[in-house]
Amino acid sequence: MKVSTALFVCAAALLGTVASGNAEGNLASKPERLQPLVLGADLSFSVKEYTLETGKYYRWQIQSQGGEEFLVQAPELFRNSWVNQVVINDIEVKPVGGGIYGVEFDDEGTADVWFVPIVPGDFEFYASGFEERGMLGKFIVR
Numbered sequence: 462m463k464v465s466t467a468l469f470v471c472a473a474a475l476l477g478t479v480a481s482g483n484a485e486g487n488l489a490s491k492p493e494r495l496q497p498l499v500l501g502a503d504l505s506f507s508v509k510e511y512t513l514e515t516g517k518y519y520r521w522q523i524q525s526q527g528g529e530e531f532l533v534q535a536p537e538l539f540r541n542s543w544v545n546q547v548v549i550n551d552i553e554v555k556p557v558g559g560g561i562y563g564v565e566f567d568d569e570g571t572a573d574v575w576f577v578p579i580v581p582g583d584f585e586f587y588a589s590g591f592e593e594r595g596m597l598g599k600f601i602v603r
């Protein structure tokens with residue numbers, strides 16, 4: 462009996478802590494637009510570094526100028542963020558249960574990733590296979 466009572470008290474305390482951590486307001490409204498990342502046909506990135514804050518809503522636009530097939534990835538950032546949606550040609554993709562693997566461009570085009578970073582750290586983003594040619598950058602999340 463004593464063990465079950467102790468477990469009940471611990472569970473109640475934990476639930477109270479979790480409930481008090483809820484955010485007020487809508488975190489997914491009015492995102493801050495990041496400077497667009499342009500994937501150059503010359504195998505370049507227009508932006509090499511972004512500085513973000515945890516708990517803030519962002520919209521990251523990625524634009525490919527074509528020339529190559531590019532798979533843009535930020536696996537650690539996406540694993541440590543709440544990804545609200547990915548928008549391609551006005552079609553919204555809503556992930557469930559985690560982040561996204563990447564955004565692949567077979568041709569010219571634009572995609573927007575809407576997300577809230579929830580863990581601080583330094584996270585790389587890159588065009589898979591083109592990192593050594595300069596298509597590598599970093600998100601600094603504080």
